[in-house]
Amino acid sequence: MSKDHPRILLYILRRDIRLSDNPIFHFASHRTKQTKSSRSPSNSDKRNRDDSLTSEHGDANFTHVLPIYIFSANQIEVSGFLSSPSDQCPYAEARSAVAGVWRTGPHRAKFIAEGVWDLKRRLESLECGSGLEIRVGRVGDVVSDILDWYSKNCDNGDNKAEITGICMTGDDGTEEKDDENIVKDIAEKHNVDFEVWEDEKFYVDDRDLPYENISELPNVYTTYRKSLEPLRDRPRNPLPTPTQLPPLPPVVPPQTGPFTVPTNFNELKKRLLAPLEKDPTFTLTHPPQWPTDVKSAHPFDGGETVGRDRIAHLIRSGAMSSYKATRNGMLGLDFSTKLSAFLAQGHITARQVHWAMVDFEEGRGDGKDLAGYGKGENEGTAAVRFELLWRDYMRLCMQKFGHRMFSLYGIQDKRGKDDQQNCRKPWRTLHKTKRAGEDPEKALEIFMRFRSGRTGVGLIDASNRELFVTGYTSNRARQNVASFLSSHLNIDWRVGAEWYECFLTDYDTASNWGNWQYVAGVGNDPRQGRIFNPVKQALDYDPQGDYIKAWVPELRGIKLTRTIGPGREEVDQQRLMYLYQVWKLSDWEKTNLGLKGLEWVEQPLTKIQFSVGRARGGHGDGKSKRGGGGGGSWRGRGRGQERNFRRMGNEDRVARSEEGPTIVSSERV
Numbered sequence: 110m111s112k113d114h115p116r117i118l119l120y121i122l123r124r125d126i127r128l129s130d131n132p133i134f135h136f137a138s139h140r141t142k143q144t145k146s147s148r149s150p151s152n153s154d155k156r157n158r159d160d161s162l163t164s165e166h167g168d169a170n171f172t173h174v175l176p177i178y179i180f181s182a183n184q185i186e187v188s189g190f191l192s193s194p195s196d197q198c199p200y201a202e203a204r205s206a207v208a209g210v211w212r213t214g215p216h217r218a219k220f221i222a223e224g225v226w227d228l229k230r231r232l233e234s235l236e237c238g239s240g241l242e243i244r245v246g247r248v249g250d251v252v253s254d255i256l257d258w259y260s261k262n263c264d265n266g267d268n269k270a271e272i273t274g275i276c277m278t279g280d281d282g283t284e285e286k287d288d289e290n291i292v293k294d295i296a297e298k299h300n301v302d303f304e305v306w307e308d309e310k311f312y313v314d315d316r317d318l319p320y321e322n323i324s325e326l327p328n329v330y331t332t333y334r335k336s337l338e339p340l341r342d343r344p345r346n347p348l349p350t351p352t353q354l355p356p357l358p359p360v361v362p363p364q365t366g367p368f369t370v371p372t373n374f375n376e377l378k379k380r381l382l383a384p385l386e387k388d389p390t391f392t393l394t395h396p397p398q399w400p401t402d403v404k405s406a407h408p409f410d411g412g413e414t415v416g417r418d419r420i421a422h423l424i425r426s427g428a429m430s431s432y433k434a435t436r437n438g439m440l441g442l443d444f445s446t447k448l449s450a451f452l453a454q455g456h457i458t459a460r461q462v463h464w465a466m467v468d469f470e471e472g473r474g475d476g477k478d479l480a481g482y483g484k485g486e487n488e489g490t491a492a493v494r495f496e497l498l499w500r501d502y503m504r505l506c507m508q509k510f511g512h513r514m515f516s517l518y519g520i521q522d523k524r525g526k527d528d529q530q531n532c533r534k535p536w537r538t539l540h541k542t543k544r545a546g547e548d549p550e551k552a553l554e555i556f557m558r559f560r561s562g563r564t565g566v567g568l569i570d571a572s573n574r575e576l577f578v579t580g581y582t583s584n585r586a587r588q589n590v591a592s593f594l595s596s597h598l599n600i601d602w603r604v605g606a607e608w609y610e611c612f613l614t615d616y617d618t619a620s621n622w623g624n625w626q627y628v629a630g631v632g633n634d635p636r637q638g639r640i641f642n643p644v645k646q647a648l649d650y651d652p653q654g655d656y657i658k659a660w661v662p663e664l665r666g667i668k669l670t671r672t673i674g675p676g677r678e679e680v681d682q683q684r685l686m687y688l689y690q691v692w693k694l695s696d697w698e699k700t701n702l703g704l705k706g707l708e709w710v711e712q713p714l715t716k717i718q719f720s721v722g723r724a725r726g727g728h729g730d731g732k733s734k735r736g737g738g739g740g741g742s743w744r745g746r747g748r749g750q751e752r753n754f755r756r757m758g759n760e761d762r763v764a765r766s767e768e769g770p771t772i773v774s775s776e777r778v
């Protein structure tokens with residue numbers, strides 16, 4: 110066989126859809142440079158050579174790189190790619206295990222497609238013959254088909270093209286690990302090298318963690334964080350963006366039947382969305398509608414190009430530096446970074462975010478006129494780093510606990526003794542169990558109202574409606590929603606996690622399931638059993654009612670102010686209570702506002718006991734010390750449990766003394 114025959118490295122892209130700071134592309138580009146320089150004896154300067162790469166990853170034996178992205182049939186519905194309507198899809202529908210909802214809903218499907226297309230464009234624009242191939246199917250099937258095709262169709266004697274290596278970046282999801290093992294077996298069968306690379310998209314590189322073994326990962330975030338402080342010193346340098354890569358192979362196998370992959374973006378998107386659009390209501394009798402005058406907090410297209418622009422915008426606008434003060438917001442583009450979806454798909458890396466902040470902190474690049482430029486780490490940039498570390502931590506928990514991340518009883522999984530003593534929470538499930546008093550139909554109905562944004566609790570409904578139409582809802586809202594489903598309604602929290610998996614643009618296996626467990630009280634919250642009171646939380650974080658009114662337009666007619674002098678109005682906390690729980694309105698007002706008789710208004714899923722007293726003076730300027738609306742004290746009534754509500758991930762950072770003891774009591778209807 111000729112030594113010049115095409116030898117192909119098959120690179121299976123996963124959540125590393127970017128050209129910059131990408132270890133595999135960096136390595137491949139490095140090989141191109143090496144090959145070129147070894148051909149030219151005069152160009153023997155090895156100063157720029159990255160020896161760690163070559164020693165770590167061996168002497169690569171490839172002349173071509175075939176980057177391939179697979180829409181994985183178990184995670185995203187692929188029946189829209191069938192070549193003909195009469196074809197039968199060989200895969201089961203990509204639905205969730207417990208609630209049976211689509212694994213990937215329309216917002217993320219679109220975002221992923223945009224990211225993949227952006228990378229394809231970037232690779233093609235290098236003008237070195239590189240590109241990206243898109244396939245659909247189960248990962249193992251696609252890889253097998255490609256290897257078989259090269260064995261069968263390219264056997265031209267000396268010029269035979271062959272796959273000499275397969276690589277992918279590691280992923281800690283359980284399904285992703287299964288895929289890695291399947292591809293490893295296929296590679297072995299074909300006698301092809303296989304390598305799983307460290308994905309370098311996390312804040313702290315795995316190789317720099319102070320643990321020998323993942324079992325040593327502390328079960329409490331704070332302990333983990335302290336082991337890594339000072340956080341600013343931790344990230345490695347990002348890898349440079351390749352300017353040249355080995356070309357695509359001269360011949361590339363086609364997508365195997367019964368599927369066809371379109372060659373233009375609009376058609377690709379159409380095919381992905383087609384099965385989801387067959388039922389745009391997602392089985393809801395009252396699907397949320399987009400209020401015409403409200404803008405999405407997350408209007409971003411997917412892809413490395415937009416993601417990197419977003420980082421630059423956050424620096425240039427000062428949003429990164431003001432992050433600590435604004436991060437609990439719920440409306441608008443810049444109250445938080447909105448980087449999560451780009452990070453989840455690997456369109457950008459956490460260390461790129463870090464180094465962009467370092468440039469600002471050290472007075473390089475954008476932001477010259479902003480406060481804090483060149484003055485080192487500030488409260489905002491430190492808080493962003495803190496949150497990025499949460500993301501790392503959730504991912505490491507996934508690595509440590511594996512399947513337990515998806516278990517109803519969580520990573521704690523208190524079986525045995527506790528089980529016998531019936532200490533486990535009696536979750537309401539959507540399916541029949543042997544437990545007495547189960548009513549799965551009722552649970553299903555409750556879940557339907559929850560998803561529709563018709564629970565009757567303003568903050569929860571606003572968030573769930575926002576999620577449905579935009580694919581995003583803030584961290585503050587997510588915590589309340591998760592707590593509401595799992596603790597106020599006692600519904601199996603996994604159906605909430607699955608609903609989020611379907612609808613979140615930024616869905617990330619570890620962050621989603623880890624956060625749901627944490628809030629549901631079965632994860633690694635050291636203060637087990639915290640419950641968010643969505644009325645008090647609304648008072649603290651939506652003190653003018655703007656967020657609820659935006660997303661629940663039926664409530665916009667509720668007058669929230671009272672007159673405090675000639676031509677002077679202030680938000681009245683008593684009236685805010687009607688917005689937060691509309692059932693509290695008088696029949697007369699309900700009738701006037703056209704709300705009378707609506708199920709979610711008259712029969713909320715739960716009534717939360719919470720009231721506010723009249724102002725004791727001193728707050729007549731309309732600003733409470735919580736930064737919100739009118740003054741006045743609040744009072745919870747109930748069973749006498751006292752809880753402090755603090756933001757997850759925040760417990761050791763700010764002592765929120767202004768958040769006094771809160772009593773949660775709710776009466777399920």
Ligand SMILES: Cc1cc2nc3c(=O)[nH]c(=O)nc-3n(C[C@H](O)[C@H](O)[C@H](O)COP(=O)(O)OP(=O)(O)OC[C@H]3O[C@@H](n4cnc5c(N)ncnc54)[C@H](O)[C@@H]3O)c2cc1C
Binds near residue numbers: 452582588624757
């Ligand atoms: C029930 C629930 C489900 C969630 N599901 C997801 C999910 O599927 N994907 C996801 O990325 N985040 C998830 N989060 C975490 C958090 O809500 C989002 O990361 C954040 O709201 C995204 O907006 P942002 O990028 O503006 O965040 P910012 O507030 O700007 O934070 C900066 C970055 O830090 C990371 N981050 C912040 N908070 C967390 C956290 N609690 N856990 C892990 N990483 C964090 C994210 O990467 C985020 O982009 C969930 C939180 C809850 C309570």
